[in-house]
Amino acid sequence: MSPVLVLGIDGVRHDALCAASTPELDRLATAGFRVPVPVAADSPTISGPCWTTIATGLPAPVHGVRDNATPGNPVRPDFLSRIRAARPGTTTFAAAGWAPLVRPVGCGPIFAGHGFRPLAPDERYDVAAANRADEAIVAATVDVLSAGTEAGTPAAAFVHLGTPDLVAHRDGVAIGYRQAIETADRRAGRILAAVRARAAATGEDWTVLVATDHGHRDGGGHGGDSVAERAAWLIAAGPGVPRRPPSMPTQADIYPLVLSAAGVRPADAGGEADG
Numbered sequence: 001m002s003p004v005l006v007l008g009i010d011g012v013r014h015d016a017l018c019a020a021s022t023p024e025l026d027r028l029a030t031a032g033f034r035v036p037v038p039v040a041a042d043s044p045t046i047s048g049p050c051w052t053t054i055a056t057g058l059p060a061p062v063h064g065v066r067d068n069a070t071p072g073n074p075v076r077p078d079f080l081s082r083i084r085a086a087r088p089g090t091t092t093f094a095a096a097g098w099a100p101l102v103r104p105v106g107c108g109p110i111f112a113g114h115g116f117r118p119l120a121p122d123e124r125y126d127v128a129a130a131n132r133a134d135e136a137i138v139a140a141t142v143d144v145l146s147a148g149t150e151a152g153t154p155a156a157a158f159v160h161l162g163t164p165d166l167v168a169h170r171d172g173v174a175i176g177y178r179q180a181i182e183t184a185d186r187r188a189g190r191i192l193a194a195v196r197a198r199a200a201a202t203g204e205d206w207t208v209l210v211a212t213d214h215g216h217r218d219g220g221g222h223g224g225d226s227v228a229e230r231a232a233w234l235i236a237a238g239p240g241v242p243r244r245p246p247s248m249p250t251q252a253d254i255y256p257l258v259l260s261a262a263g264v265r266p267a268d269a270g271g272e273a274d275g
């Protein structure tokens with residue numbers, strides 16, 4: 001059983017990730033693996049459906065989220081809720097600038113339990129606001145990893161950085177997008193340093209997964225069927241990660257990876273039979 005951090009970086013196309021200088025994510029990939037994980041053909045290349053698949057391990061036709069505006073079917077709790085239910089007394093941590101990930105708005109909450117969201121509900125979500133949100137999210141995550149919360153230290157966390165997606169929507173897949181990915185890598189590095197410090201202080205052996213939800217067209221934008229829009233990926237490293245990645249991985253495979261690392265069988269928490 002290992003504490004688990006899932007870091008979600010929104011809208012980072014796989015080839016753009018490979019082209020950017022990302023030493024922090026590279027180090028993680030070297031310790032574990034990095035694989036392309038194309039968005040499944042039955043899923044829209046939209047944040048709501050893709051993050052819901054990552055959170056629940058269910059394909060889009062089952063969870064029913066087709067866009068960012070409408071909640072899906074209450075089929076199965078997200079992996080953080082699952083871990084809390086399986087291990088009473090355990091706390092988890094979620095932080096995101098994009099509201100539906102942690103708030104009951106639009107297709108949310110994708111992660112139930114009212115996670116940290118640094119933006120006011122009516123704040124216009126532009127690149128500058130996204131950068132401020134990501135900075136606040138990194139600071140809050142480092143705080144929680146260093147000191148815990150009133151409820152204790154988290155057994156699992158989902159932390160979302162949103163700026164690269166906003167930059168691609170505004171400017172397309174260009175130099176600014178690459179720079180936003182590199183900034184996200186440095187932000188990931190601050191969180192990973194806090195994980196290492198925590199591990200050194202407590203003896204905990206953390207599992208870390210980093211994933212994106214979808215890619216982008218060259219001109220910016222997603223939601224369609226192109227290879228570029230489906231070009232997602234996964235990086236994973238730690239004691240809960242198999243030495244070799246799953247063959248032909250899908251975004252639905254992230255959920256069992258997280259639960260397995262956390263020592264939770266999928267059926268333990270919800271009482272339902274998982275196929």
Ligand SMILES: [Zn+2]
Binds near residue numbers: 011046048165213214
């Ligand atoms: Zn997205």
